[in-house]
Amino acid sequence: MxxxxxxxxxxxxxxxxxxxxxxxxxxxxxxxxxxxxxxxxxxxxxxxxxxxxxxxxxxxxxxxxxxxxxxxxxxxxxxxxxxxxxxxxxxxxxxxxxxxxxxxxxxxxxxxxxxxxxxxxxxxxxxxxxxxxxxxxxxxxxxxxxxxxxxxxxxxxxxxxxxxxxxxxxxxxxxxxxxxxxxxxxxxxxxxxxxxxxxxxxxxxxxxxxxxxxxxxxxxxxxxxxxxAHLEGICHVYVDAGADAAKARAVVLNAKTRRTGICGAAECLLIDRAILADLGATLVADLVAAGVEVRGDAELAALPGVVPAAADDFGHEFLDMIIAARVVDGVDGAIAHIRRYGSQHTDCIVTADDAAATRFFTRLDSAILIRNASTQFADGGEFGMGAEIGIATGKMHxxxxxxxxxxxxxxxxxxxxxxxxx
Amino acid sequence: MxxxxxxxxxxxxxxxxxxxxxxxxxxxxxxxxxxxxxxxxxxxxxxxxxxxxxxxxxxxxxxxxxxxxxxxxxxxxxxxxxxxxxxxxxxxxxxxxxxxxxxxxxxxxxxxxxxxxxxxxxxxxxxxxxxxxxxxxxxxxxxxxxxxxxxxxxxxxxxxxxxxxxxxxxxxxxxxxxxxxxxxxxxxxxxxxxxxxxxxxxxxxxxxxxxxxxxxxxxxxxxxxxxxAHLEGICHVYVDAGADAAKARAVVLNAKTRRTGICGAAECLLIDRAILADLGATLVADLVAAGVEVRGDAELAALPGVVPAAADDFGHEFLDMIIAARVVDGVDGAIAHIRRYGSQHTDCIVTADDAAATRFFTRLDSAILIRNASTQFADGGEFGMGAEIGIATGKMHxxxxxxxxxxxxxxxxxxxxxxxxx
Known part of the structure; x- marks a missing residue:
């Protein structure tokens, strides 16, 4: 020594x-x-x-x-x-x-x-x-x-x-x-x-x-x-075919842009293929208009203002005005993506479809799963705990x-x- | 490799x-x-x-x-x-x-x-x-x-x-x-x-x-x-001046002798100095009569059938018909002994005095603290859990x-x- x-x-x-x-x-x-x-x-x-x-x-x-x-x-x-x-x-x-x-x-x-x-x-x-x-x-x-x-x-x-x-x-x-x-x-x-x-x-x-x-x-x-502890907050927002458009737009924008440097900020947007052409395109346009760099998969990269995503943009914590975005096949596609790339911190589904929400809530095991609300609520004060000493993603204790x-x-x-x- | x-x-x-x-x-x-x-x-x-x-x-x-x-x-x-x-x-x-x-x-x-x-x-x-x-x-x-x-x-x-x-x-x-x-x-x-x-x-x-x-x-x-896990079950039974004699005799004998090889078996008897001459001596005589080797401190070693304890008999898990025994000054003496020698598994106080029991329950941090009952109840089945995969003494989870x-x-x-x- x-x-x-x-x-x-x-x-x-x-x-x-x-x-x-x-x-x-x-x-x-x-x-x-x-x-x-x-x-x-x-x-x-x-x-x-x-x-x-x-x-x-x-x-x-x-x-x-x-x-x-x-x-x-x-x-x-x-x-x-x-x-x-x-x-x-x-x-x-x-x-x-x-x-x-x-x-x-x-x-x-x-x-x-x-x-x-x-x-x-x-x-x-x-x-x-x-x-x-x-x-x-x-x-x-x-x-x-x-x-x-x-x-x-x-x-x-x-x-x-x-x-x-x-x-x-x-x-x-x-x-x-x-x-x-x-x-x-x-x-x-x-x-x-x-x-x-x-x-x-x-x-x-x-x-x-x-x-x-x-x-x-x-x-x-x-x-x-x-x-x-949590090492990273790689928070996903999945917008399902059953989403209310106004709620989805509000939640996605808030989850990404309210504060970009906190662990509850969204880092990846998953869009149900069924709504790609309408609500999906609107969500992407909203983000681009707000000054967010949207790094999209091959399908999304065709939309105005979208940059093609590199492979390592998925599962990446940007803590900045950048978001990865991808088209998935329904809630099961979103679950598979989050299991592979998530950090078990906070993940969100926007949908009015109870069956899709239940599937998302039961098949994922993130510390916090959210429906129809911003991932930026991942916080002890917002949970009503008065204060927090940190956010943990382990399963023990x-x-x-x-x-x-x-x-x-x-x-x-x-x-x-x-x-x-x- | x-x-x-x-x-x-x-x-x-x-x-x-x-x-x-x-x-x-x-x-x-x-x-x-x-x-x-x-x-x-x-x-x-x-x-x-x-x-x-x-x-x-x-x-x-x-x-x-x-x-x-x-x-x-x-x-x-x-x-x-x-x-x-x-x-x-x-x-x-x-x-x-x-x-x-x-x-x-x-x-x-x-x-x-x-x-x-x-x-x-x-x-x-x-x-x-x-x-x-x-x-x-x-x-x-x-x-x-x-x-x-x-x-x-x-x-x-x-x-x-x-x-x-x-x-x-x-x-x-x-x-x-x-x-x-x-x-x-x-x-x-x-x-x-x-x-x-x-x-x-x-x-x-x-x-x-x-x-x-x-x-x-x-x-x-x-x-x-x-x-x-628990490494050892060094379970203590402390018999307080406020103990009911019949209950103390039943609990001490059961805690040591019902089954000696389980982790909830008592390994050390602590006797309040105030009752050393009467109930204390009876408890020791009961154990000796039951065939238990009582390894006592200097004061207890004067009683019939008691063997002088070596220093390392305290804090020892015998898993056998052997018990260490010691005179302590009231509940605070018992607490001090258990803090030093215990394994945070299961410890017991026998007393009718609520103040002494509360002191024992609040100042010790064993996984299980018992009043007026045998330490051999330290078991998931006995707790009503149906079954147990083990007993843990850590503080986490x-x-x-x-x-x-x-x-x-x-x-x-x-x-x-x-x-x-x-």
Missing amino acids: DGDVRDATTMMAEIGARAKAAANELAFAPAEARRAALLAAADAIDSRVGAIEAANAQDMEFGEAKALSPAMLDRLLLTPERIAAMAEGLRAVAAQPDPVGEVMAEWDRPNGLHIRRVRTPLGVVGVIYESRPNVTADAGGLCLKSGNAAILRGGSESFNSTIAIHACLVDGLRAAGLPEAAVQIAPTRSRAFVGAMLSAPEWIDVIVPRGGKGLVGLVQREARVPVF ARGPVGAMQLTSFKYLVDGDGTIRA | DGDVRDATTMMAEIGARAKAAANELAFAPAEARRAALLAAADAIDSRVGAIEAANAQDMEFGEAKALSPAMLDRLLLTPERIAAMAEGLRAVAAQPDPVGEVMAEWDRPNGLHIRRVRTPLGVVGVIYESRPNVTADAGGLCLKSGNAAILRGGSESFNSTIAIHACLVDGLRAAGLPEAAVQIAPTRSRAFVGAMLSAPEWIDVIVPRGGKGLVGLVQREARVPVF ARGPVGAMQLTSFKYLVDGDGTIRA
Whole structure:
């Protein structure tokens, strides 16, 4: 091991032990204390806007010196509005129902045993993220809400902002009498600490990576800890012969163009051959008119403004004003295409035909399947979860938007009366 | 790669591709077809008792030639009663409620979206087990019930029995019009196939190991696929000052002696110092009288018949007529001991004191916590799940007895009306 790795491993063990101890306390801390900590942290953010702005100014200077792209610098920037939004986010999470201790199911056995299945925190959640410093408040808040200790490793470019926001979370914990180690941040900018987190199943129960494909792919490849993540959002919109034309036009345009950089943006349009000549052509014309580069298959490439698609345009996440488009033979053609090219994130059917919708809903296994609505609703806030720590496409434990509830596990509590087994 | 490994990897890819294709079909096969397959498989077992016995006789001969222990040979043996029990087990699983497609939650959003969270199969379940050939029917049946394809790798000593039982499951699938590849068995006795299964996350969604600590430890160390398992069942019974004496005596004796070889058997007795002289001494005397070797700490070693415990007797899984025993200072002493030495499987408190029980239930995070009842109830059948594929102590996805329901994932189904995001 070189010195950086050894140092990172040592630091991880110290932070991990503190997180584990805090998690043991948090697991039985009353909901009211966790709520009070979130509200006090929100107040601390409001009262320290100046300090947070000053810390952020240091990061911006550092980022400009490193010649970060304008988009990166924008993600890094904390305005008074963005700081106020962090505080409001914490208050929104505080207002959500408390998941910990919820009795998920209970039943009696013929021998008199009463069995309860009760929701518990997972333990310690590691969050690894890139430039947006507000993730510190969002992720820290969701972990606290769900009774988990958090270890947050922000981007090295947002180091000072992260420290300033973290101080507000610690203020909140202190005000509520909860252990300060309930939310910790990485003590170093070294990349070696990321590696140490990924190799620490003894201290960390789950890792949530927030960022681009490079970061998520690294975490998925290297982690020896369970990971809640999605690598890509290759979202499809299939417009069926049974679609209402006005709804299809609204949904397709919104799914692609409302925001192109989010994981729920549509990346591929599938058009039922039966409506190619009329509604299909209109949908393509709408996209072209909106300034979208439509990369179509051989049939669609004949339409005005359409560029011929290359083979690798299907299954590609553009995150831009570009969409792949293809003609398919009905709902079964769409299902076959999505099984082959999809990323099990979010896929949509536009149709008034219940049988086609049911076929789409039962034969695909994306985390989110949508009928007659934009794929851009793939979001914990839009689902009513208050907030999300990320979106997961794995099948184990957490799927779709991951809110406080999905950061929990459970245990069985069994009550008897001297009951013995025959 | 040596030849065995290369062959195993090739076979795994073939079997995995078939399992994946079958899983895609099973995911939307009606509950009635899966139920019919289970019942037809049970009938096939009943009608082929002779063939199963003959195959088992070959395995027994092989096992005797290999000089397997009498205990191993007993686990391997299939009597007509054991064969009938397999068929009855399949019928019991068939009679359970169907988990697939269950709407776990549904809600409306202010924008009119209707969101459903619907239970889905996990996909492909790999089961790796040792000598008991009946696991073929039990595990295959639970996977089918939950809409998963199964790849079963039984012990090499039960190879012929496994083939004969598997043929009955395939009969059931065929009778119900379901893909025969829904339940497959390893095509070889080679150990390399186990390694190939553990390294196949592209084909297998979860591995369930059934067997001793050697097998489970190997799987947990080597698997690149998620694992549902428990390594050890180091179950504690804590008898509190507030315990009812008669209930405590019944529970302690049953928890240790009913069956010593199962994972829910008690391995450590913790006695509240406040009752050491009276009830504590009685509990120890009961165990000694029942023929249990009680390995006590310094204080308990003064009691008649008690052997002094070595340091490593605590946290040890004896699976025998042996129990470690220790005096603790009240419920907090018990909690501290269990946190240090427990395996998060099943732990019990005997007390009439609600405050002590609540403290025990909230501050410990074992998969199963029991009050005033024997730890030997740690079992899917006893929990009313119909059957279990195993017991899990991890915090992710599945915990405690793993029945058909815990072999599922979920997806979100969202219905809109041309709904777009602002």
